[in-house]
Amino acid sequence: MLSKKTQYAFHALIHLAENSDKGPILISEIAKEKNISIKFLENILLELKNAGILGSKKGKGGGYYLMRTPKEIPLARIIRLLDGPIALLPCVSLNYYERCENCRDETICGLHEVMSRVRDASLKILENKTLKDLVHKSPA
Template sequence: MLSQKTRYAIRALQHLADHHGEGPVPLTDIAETQKIPAKFLTVILSELSREGLVDTQRGRDGGYWLALSPIDISYGDIVRLTRGSLALTPCASRFAHESCTNCLPESECRLHRIMLRVRDETARVLDSISLAEPVSLDI
């Protein structure tokens, strides 16, 4: 499962994508529209800023905006950044691979091979959709 925090991050980024090119969007705007607890959102947006996904400006008329064009940010990127991995087991992660605790060697683990396939399919879907996508019911 994606954590609540990851879900908030994605919806916040969607909101910024919707207002891309309109200058800084204040945090309270995002919080209210997307129903995200404001204080928690400060933590989330600060992390996204540190990771280079959003730019910020302090002070009056400050706020947040996407550091890249929406079309250049895929859902796969976001999940990898906020959650660390798309995979369902540590051993199946491509970019954050770890061996599972108390497991057989990967070469003997049937679950490992299955999880690689699930990860590949998940990546195929999430890497093909960007924040620019309207994501209507029929895509």
């Protein structure tokens, strides 16, 4: 399940993508538009900035902006950055692997096998879908 933090990050990123033609966007505008606490949003946007997804500009005309186009920002990257592993079990995680304490042998564990398949199916979608896929289409 996506955390509130990650959900808010996606809402903020969508807002930035939809308004990218306006230049940097103030945190207060995003917070008001998406009904997110400014303090919580500040932390989220700072994490995204530190990861190179967002840039920021101080002073008049300042705010946050996307460092890449929406089609260059995979959903899996945002989820991993803010929520950690996409896998439902640590023993099937590609980036955060940990052996399960109560498992004798992963090679014969049915749960491991099924959760590996769930991970693969999720990753197939999340690594191939981008922020662009979340952006609302303007009516023609």
